[in-house]
Amino acid sequence: MAADAQTGETEKLTKSLKLFDVYAIATGAMFSSGLFLLPGIAAADTGNSVYLAYLAAGFLILPAMYCMAELSTAMPKSGGTYFFLDRAMGPLMGTIGGLGSWIAVVFKSAFALVGMGAYLGLYLDVPITITAVVLTLVFGAVNYAGAKETTMLQRILVTTLVVILGAFTILGLAEAGIPEVFTPEPDYGTFFSNGLVGFVSTIGLVFVSYAGLTKVASVAEEVENPDRNIPLGMLLSLITATAIYTLGTLILVKLLEPEALFGSLTPMADGAEAFLGWMPYDLGVLLIVVSAIAAFASTGNAGIMSASRYPFAMAKDKLVPERLSRLSRFETPTLAIALTVATMIAVLVLFDVASVAKLASAFQLLLFGLVCVAVIVMRQSGIESYKPGYATPFYPWFPVAGILIAFWLIIEMGFLAIAFTGMIVIACALWYQFYAADRVRRRGAIFHVHEQLGRARYEGIESELMSIVHDRTAEENLAYEQVIAKSAMVDIDASFCDFDILLERTVAIAEERFEIDPDALRDAFADAPFERHRVLPRILLLHRTLDLIGEPKLFVFRFGDGAELSLDTEHDFHTVMILLVPEEPIGLDLRIAGHVAEIACGDRFEERWLAAEDEQAMNAVLVRDDHFLHAPIGDIASIADKAGWRLEEVELPETCLIVMVERGGELMIARGDLVLETGDRLSIIGEPEDLAKL
Numbered sequence: 001m002a003a004d005a006q007t008g009e010t011e012k013l014t015k016s017l018k019l020f021d022v023y024a025i026a027t028g029a030m031f032s033s034g035l036f037l038l039p040g041i042a043a044a045d046t047g048n049s050v051y052l053a054y055l056a057a058g059f060l061i062l063p064a065m066y067c068m069a070e071l072s073t074a075m076p077k078s079g080g081t082y083f084f085l086d087r088a089m090g091p092l093m094g095t096i097g098g099l100g101s102w103i104a105v106v107f108k109s110a111f112a113l114v115g116m117g118a119y120l121g122l123y124l125d126v127p128i129t130i131t132a133v134v135l136t137l138v139f140g141a142v143n144y145a146g147a148k149e150t151t152m153l154q155r156i157l158v159t160t161l162v163v164i165l166g167a168f169t170i171l172g173l174a175e176a177g178i179p180e181v182f183t184p185e186p187d188y189g190t191f192f193s194n195g196l197v198g199f200v201s202t203i204g205l206v207f208v209s210y211a212g213l214t215k216v217a218s219v220a221e222e223v224e225n226p227d228r229n230i231p232l233g234m235l236l237s238l239i240t241a242t243a244i245y246t247l248g249t250l251i252l253v254k255l256l257e258p259e260a261l262f263g264s265l266t267p268m269a270d271g272a273e274a275f276l277g278w279m280p281y282d283l284g285v286l287l288i289v290v291s292a293i294a295a296f297a298s299t300g301n302a303g304i305m306s307a308s309r310y311p312f313a314m315a316k317d318k319l320v321p322e323r324l325s326r327l328s329r330f331e332t333p334t335l336a337i338a339l340t341v342a343t344m345i346a347v348l349v350l351f352d353v354a355s356v357a358k359l360a361s362a363f364q365l366l367l368f369g370l371v372c373v374a375v376i377v378m379r380q381s382g383i384e385s386y387k388p389g390y391a392t393p394f395y396p397w398f399p400v401a402g403i404l405i406a407f408w409l410i411i412e413m414g415f416l417a418i419a420f421t422g423m424i425v426i427a428c429a430l431w432y433q434f435y436a437a438d439r440v441r442r443r444g445a446i447f448h449v450h451e452q453l454g455r456a457r458y459e460g461i462e463s464e465l466m467s468i469v470h471d472r473t474a475e476e477n478l479a480y481e482q483v484i485a486k487s488a489m490v491d492i493d494a495s496f497c498d499f500d501i502l503l504e505r506t507v508a509i510a511e512e513r514f515e516i517d518p519d520a521l522r523d524a525f526a527d528a529p530f531e532r533h534r535v536l537p538r539i540l541l542l543h544r545t546l547d548l549i550g551e552p553k554l555f556v557f558r559f560g561d562g563a564e565l566s567l568d569t570e571h572d573f574h575t576v577m578i579l580l581v582p583e584e585p586i587g588l589d590l591r592i593a594g595h596v597a598e599i600a601c602g603d604r605f606e607e608r609w610l611a612a613e614d615e616q617a618m619n620a621v622l623v624r625d626d627h628f629l630h631a632p633i634g635d636i637a638s639i640a641d642k643a644g645w646r647l648e649e650v651e652l653p654e655t656c657l658i659v660m661v662e663r664g665g666e667l668m669i670a671r672g673d674l675v676l677e678t679g680d681r682l683s684i685i686g687e688p689e690d691l692a693k694l
Contacts, residue, residue, distance in 0.1 A: 022233025028298030034209025063402030079313025109303025227389025
């Protein structure tokens with residue numbers, strides 16, 4: 001079943017997004033209706049305490065943000081919420097999270113482009129719907145051209161937006177006077193005009209203004225150094241949004257009369273007109289309109305980018321047609337983008353976008369709650385390969401708070417929102433039942449929680465998480481392949497073997513091949529237990545850290561039909577791998593384990609592994625074929641005339657490394673002072689393009 005976890009993930013997106021791109025996607029997804037439409041409506045519900053509602057909402061999003069950051073760094077894969085729910089709670093919940101997220105983001109993005117068309121209509125006589133359709137096609141084309149092009153546009157839009165809104169905030173504070181701004185006005189209605197209930201209801205109304213913060217999780221697979229850039233980018237984005245939302249609405253309260261603010265659909269433009277009227281050519285209002293257009297455009301652009309990653313990720317897992325996982329020559333999911341754009345155009349033409357988008361917000365709140373549940377499931381599963389680069393603080397209280405906040409706010413949104421959310425859930429469940437249920441065998445980490453209750457567990461998730469650990473450090477892969485290429489491969493055909501005998505054979509091989517002190521190694525083995533992972537149902541990986549070695553060592557034992565293996569387990573293993581790694585860098589054992597898991601989950605691995613006739617053939621199977629070359633020295637054109645040279649004198653392409661030399665049937669570690677001979681066979685690893693140069 002582990003093989004099913006790696007569902008054809010042959011097409012991978014390029015890691016091209018940096019910290020500022022994460023910040024731009026998250027920030028751009030937040031600023032649209034929440035600032036340019038909602039403040040007047042919200043102020044009508046709660047009076048001049050509206051800025052506190054925005055501030056409170058910014059704090060209430062923290063549990064969901066922290067949980068999303070943890071899952072994004074543990075599993076930085078395309079699809080974000082879908083992938084997290086699927087791997088935590090199984091493909092049914094993944095289908096609900098993936099299709100539901102896609103629907104919700106499509107509606108919200110379409111609504112943003114309608115808002116952009118409306119603001120353009122203030123200065124240009126253009127039909128709103130047609131303008132929104134054209135903008136959808138334009139942003140779809142930008143997304144098709146590549147993530148770099150998409151995020152470059154996003155950078156420009158968000159920079160423009162933040163600069164103008166920052167200037168608006170600074171000039172507004174200067175106009176009103178900072179002490180006066182923070183002094184409540186008793187005559188401006190009541191502070192809580194509709195009491196505490198009205199204030200709480202307003203928090204629920206403006207909370208969705210922050211919902212775009214977590215959209216960046218859907219493009220986590222494309223983020224460089226996700227452990228740092230995702231949580232930091234999200235936090236910086238939230239600080240920016242909370243500051244501008246809170247101070248911006250506070251300035252509006254101070255500078256506009258209640259009757260001018262309450263219910264206004266253009267509150268920011270009204271505020272600019274009130275205190276920036278001294279600018280020539282109505283420049284103050286014009287700049288706010290420009291920032292509004294940039295806000296709606298960035299939301300629409302980021303929406304298409306993040307929405308298209310849901311069907312792309314689900315297609316790789318066979319929950320929707322696999323054609324949607326195809327990448328273009330620009331390394332973007334072509335058909336997924338086309339489907340998203342086409343659906344947005346249909347929504348723009350056929351629906352009252354504003355009404356449906358508000359209802360879709362309730363589903364996004366449901367997803368926030370489920371993401372918090374997913375963190376609890378992953379933590380409680382006890383899967384050792386679940387290693388987030390960022391951990392949710394105050395666990396489990398923050399995830400529990402996130403669950404309660406999400407469902408409380410859904411209730412506050414009323415019956416229609418709850419009914420719409422229920423309809424989406426039912427529709428997604430029906431799709432899973434009639435399309436996907438027979439295509440997948442995968443189960444979520446929740447089955448590991450079930451195991452603690454005496455029920456079944458699903459092993460495939462462990463292999464996949466180890467593979468994800470490997471992907472997170474892809475640029476170090478060749479170093480790991482060097483470890484594997486130098487590993488000791490041992491065939492045991494006909495003898496009894498238990499754990500103690502395996503360790504003793506490991507000690508003997510370590511002394512002979514790697515010159516490790518046998519007594520020190522035995523003492524180290526006695527100090528602490530090994531961690532165990534089933535890479536495949538019949539392949540076991542044991543690993544632990546040691547302070548007496550300077551670089552990783554791998555020992556692989558393959559058992560024939562005549563061998564008897566006793567490891568105090570019901571599993572019938574034909575291969576046991578023992579991995580020893582130094583204590584620094586931390587996490588190296590899991591990274592190498594992740595690399596092994598990715599190789600083992602490849603096409604026909606087990607068949608090729610069992611068919612390998614000798615140590616060299618076993619070694620070749622365990623290293624990726626396109627990164628490995630094993631040939632006689634005379635067959636390698638650039639080295640054929642180097643017999644008699646020391647290895648340290650042989651110049652190779654940049655990423656190439658000779659790791660083993662076979663001479664007269666004996667394998668030797670490739671050391672710098674080893675002199676090459678005419679009959680040698682060399683094992684070389686490197687990037688495919690550099691190996692081709694040889």
